[in-house]
């Protein structure tokens with residue numbers, strides 16, 4: 585196996601780290617706890633983040649899954665605002681990519697250039713109050729009337745929802761057909777009958793705005809359906825493969841930044857007349873952080889490499905998602921512990937990495953769902 589990055593990939597990663605650092609310090613943010621700004625979003629677009637794996641014909645970067653992951657890792661490393669990177673990655677992988685892979689030419693032309701250029705913010709809406717892990721139990725209906733579908737129902741926890749211009753929405757077109765009775769639609773925020781809820785307050789990824797999105801007699805042109813009627817569930821599964829494989833690369837970047845800061849601190853902080861890192865108990869904790877990061881990295885790169893080659897990679901992607909999301913939480917706890925009281929100081933940036941990591945064990949399928957997939961792939 586060849587583990588070497590090309591010159592072009594190395595340059596991309598290096599430049600994105602630098603750009604991400606600048607974006608994260610954008611002085612237009614009013615205060616900690618606010619959502620990211622449109623100015624930051626446009627700068628993500630200028631850096632190419634919003635269209636990494638979209639064809640260059642639509643303004644994207646035309647990169648494969650592995651290079652997309654490398655770019656997201658670089659952004660995760662450089663940008664201290666993980667919520668912004670998460671928003672951009674969700675926009676790309678769960679809203680833009682379904683349009684790339686299943687949209688008609690006209691849908692692609694209408695939406696992809698704006699999504700890549702940052703004129704639009706994208707969201708994806710599938711989860712409902714009674715359909716979380718059991719996602720295909722969704723109740724939202726889409727009833728065909730002539731050249732339109734009429735959507736009724738309510739989606740919860742839609743990331744980017746409060747500011748999104750374009751949603752990929754999953755609804756039931758045929759209740760009798762279960763998994764095969766779900767279809768996907770591109771719905772614009774301005775469509776009458778689409779109602780946005782108030783933004784949630786979250787413990788982590790706080791700069792990512794999220795809300796409920798309701799549909800009340802919301803008429804969507806039939807031409808806005810993605811793929812054929814009944815293909816929605818398989819399109820969603822595909823978008824989750826993109827997300828589980830590539831999005832979690834941003835946490836590799838976070839873990840690397842966390843490790844750098846922790847090593848620096850363990851060398852600088854002195855107690856009992858010596859650096860705390862000279863204590864084996866501290867040093868071993870750092871060694872374990874490094875081990876989990878590198879194991880996660882290899883699993884993730886392998887998943888993206890296989891996925892990019894068109895292989896199913898279901899097992900590999902579930903293993904990688906589970907490993908990265910768990911390692912990010914454990915790394916967050918370790919870093920916090922080694923920083924002592926500074927670890928919980930909200931101005932110091934260490935506790936934030938832990939808060940941002942915890943949701944990663946929930947979205948894109950919880951840790952239990954990944955273990956179910958792995959067990960299923962192993963024939964259990």
Ligand SMILES: Cc1cc2nc3c(=O)[nH]c(=O)nc-3n(C[C@H](O)[C@H](O)[C@H](O)COP(=O)(O)OP(=O)(O)OC[C@H]3O[C@@H](n4cnc5c(N)ncnc54)[C@H](O)[C@@H]3O)c2cc1C
Nearest residue numbers: 708709710711716717718741742743943946947948950952
């Ligand atoms: C930060 C964040 C962003 C999100 N963004 C979006 C978005 O943009 N769009 C969207 O549609 N949704 C989004 N979601 C929702 C997300 O997809 C769901 O939270 C997730 O699928 C889990 O569903 P739930 O929260 O209802 O938990 P539940 O499914 O109710 O699960 C609760 C607990 O029970 C466990 N559990 C459930 N069933 C089983 C089982 N069979 N075996 C073992 N354990 C089980 C789960 O693993 C979990 O620990 C987001 C969530 C988060 C946290």
